[in-house]
Amino acid sequence: MSPVKAGKRRTDGARAADGRTPGNRGRATRERLLKCTADLLEKTSYRDLTVIEIARCAGTSPATFYQYFSDVEAAILMLARAMAGHGAALATLIREANWKGKAGFDTAGELVNGFLELWEEHRSLLRVVDLATLEGDLRFQNIRTHLLNQVTEALRDVVETFRSQHPSDLDPTAQAATIVSLLAHVASHRYGFEFWGIRTDHIRRSVTRTLYWTVTGRQPPGA
Amino acid sequence: MSPVKAGKRRTDGARAADGRTPGNRGRATRERLLKCTADLLEKTSYRDLTVIEIARCAGTSPATFYQYFSDVEAAILMLARAMAGHGAALATLIREANWKGKAGFDTAGELVNGFLELWEEHRSLLRVVDLATLEGDLRFQNIRTHLLNQVTEALRDVVETFRSQHPSDLDPTAQAATIVSLLAHVASHRYGFEFWGIRTDHIRRSVTRTLYWTVTGRQPPGA
């Protein structure tokens, strides 16, 4: 239909814009667009986030945006994937820390804090991931899984360590998934609780105790 | 500006359409529109739900829709409010059941099932409520609070019954909120777990045990 000029249009759109391979200048623009996407996400619902807005924020034109991303979601996905790696740090904490006795209780507290901090730092991105997951978007669901899976598997292994403390018909994976559910939900609704008059410190204490119990099967060390 | 004909336009739009008081026929149309909204919500993300679609499904025109609702969200809110009352049944269950010993463990199981069933029955509506809450929509947040608050308060009262079993610095409200978080999250991500290979039965068992422990402070009766 349209006269092909010179560049062989890449349909896969893997790395380049529309057949160009990016140089320094291009990469800078791209970063600016990503940064603006992240910033705007703090203020706007991701459904209302528009190419025009992002372009304007980055001091460029909508046409430029399309040289780097196929649409707004593509940019958000890129940000989300970069974030999903942060689950590894939590998994490492779980695997390497001591879960026995008082030290184990401290480990539980650290993990709870780890979740709260991770959500604090990436609040808007995690909100989008949760949102899209609930809506059934598989790409975001995969990111969420990737993030939480590492944590769940690490916890499952720890739970198995305490197998003798748990009833034999308890599934360690389900147990771990249950705990992760609790941690994720509390972290993402933290401000909801505060708005409702429940102090985060109190939640932290409750969750820490529950976490310790579900992992070790033992009563937490008395207050 | 425009010539006022006869009806005194109500700006509040409280009950009536545009100054008309609804009769039988009108109420039927209205019900049909609500039903269609609910049905379409099962298939479509609520963001993509359009007045035109709803009207078409109800066999009427978009103009008619606006006689009954100011916009799509208004219709959804109406559905959600009607559903929020269902929290009362769970609260009653919590308040009237026995929480001690083996009977208490059964009560915990019933409550977990109650959550799973409630979410099963109103999956799409609850999804919208969760979604909008995460996005900071206050109206939906209030509905969510209304629904979960009844449960949280009931649980808090039960937790207080077991005060001697819990450490003195434990806040019963925070403890109850923690449990409700767990229940709500698991109920809404149920299919996520199954997709991921975790059987609902296993989750149910884990959650029931955790619930029993967080409420009573005692080890659940061995399997």
Add this chain to the structure above:
DNA sequence: TGTACATCAGTGAACGCGCGTTCACTGATGTAC
């Protein structure tokens, strides 16, 4: 050091689309007498 050329980078302006929303209108139903 200079010139020509290829490629990268960016954009103004326009088109099309599809939804929200409204207006002026027709049709249906009820009720007073």
Add this chain to the structure above:
DNA sequence: TGTACATCAGTGAACGCGCGTTCACTGATGTAC
């Protein structure tokens, strides 16, 4: 039982808006010789 009138109910057709997306173009940067 019939007629007139008020009110309820519903709609076709159009307008406007704002975003997504693209095209044909100009400008910037690098590099070969």
